[in-house]
Amino acid sequence: MNASQFIETSIKDGIGFIFLNRPKQLNALNRKMISEVVSTMEAFDINPDVKVILLTGNGKAFSAGADIDEMVNDSPITLELTNQFADWDRISLVRKPIIGSVKSFVFGGGFELALACDFLIAASDTQFSFPEVTLGVMPGAGGTQRLTKLVGKTKALEWILTAERIHAKSALHYGFINKIVAPELLMEEAVEFAGKIAKQPPLAVRLIKESVNKAVDYSLYEGMQFERKNFYLLFASTDQKEGMSAFVEKRKPKFTGG
């Protein structure tokens, strides 16, 4: 699957790795790169060797944002016809957990890509920012929506309107990243975190992710009905039988993914 031009991919120990690979451009995102990222995520999603997806960037930074050269001559009509953001919608349909391992600059489209992940592990030198407003535009790939759903309107509006840089500590404080680690240990820690999730019974992981995501858009009542159906559904799995028997028999479960 390594015919990609702007990313590198690999699979190891249940983790599907995606490396943004334009280090000289600080991993500036272009349309082809996003399309490669999304296609790889979809391929990993149906690959039984992959339990979790880990997205990171080669070089100094995660991603300094979108390639502005690519957009400078766009018009509303070319944007409508290109429909570039449709690729981004597909990230939400990926069933396996996506972990973003971020460092240094996470700006603009890079920030939106990070927010599309389920978890973020950040190096202590990470800075997030939506600089779009300074170019007379705005986030277009989910920034205003995802950030607001994660931290609430108060800080989201402030950050997006001021283009202020958000340091890792602040990001942790406001709850849109999971953990801060020393830059030297970023990949080691991210892989360890991914490994923990990769060991969980995959069907439970899928349905938990799906249910938690429903909480964002559903009313509490509807969300609880949805959760219940997924809970019932897991009782059709062999991992549920194994997990509960192991608990009763006081031994460690051996999950098979079935």
Place this chain on the structure above:
Amino acid sequence: MYETITYRVEDGVAWLTLNRPGKLNAFTSQMNREIQKAIKASAGSDDVRAIIITGEGRAFCSGQDLSEVDESKHLGQVLREDYGPMMQQLASCDKPIIAAVNGVAAGAGFSLALACDFRLVSENASFVNAFVNIGLIPDSGNLYYLTRIVGHAKALELSLLGDKVSASEAKAIGLATKVISVDEWSQQLKAFAENIAVKPTKAIGLIKRYLEATYHLSLDEYLTEEAEGQRIAGLTQDFAEGVAAFMEKRKARFIGK
């Protein structure tokens, strides 16, 4: 490239010299920016394993140049936009920074010396926390660092009285790492810096980082971070060299990686 400072790298040491001797090396916003830029360059260069900040002429730095104040900014803005970023750059630098205090260090010049890891002080030098003498508070991180270095009571005394602190008094209160005579100044300065420059630079950076962390963390949190720090140190080539040299009973040759 630089107008208010000079910058050169020699034998692993970056020499950053404040270069407005006619103005006793007083700060202008341009100088703030140039110091910030030079520290960033040092931090990012593999050739640099120690940094010296010193002053050209008879002063180290006399603080803000009061004749060059940007009238369009209030003092809060000057600190946030000019001094703050410079102090942040110094604080985030993993490499050892030596203030070679060749003459008077007053006001923000005192603060600059405080933000460094070592203060080598000429016998002719002095420190003045001059802010109170014009009705201001010590700024540019001054109180933050001063209280850690000399303790609360002494920090308050120096800040409220605004009196001159001689080199020998600076040594007595722990402000000076070392007092050096004028005759031996250049030679001792170079020797001190070069000695630091051959130490395991990565470990030095980690020690700086985790010592700073002690001020912000509980013991539990600190011990977790400390383990992370030691993991990083354990991955360096210098650790491997240090252990090998110890086993082979020879002097280690650290490369800073």
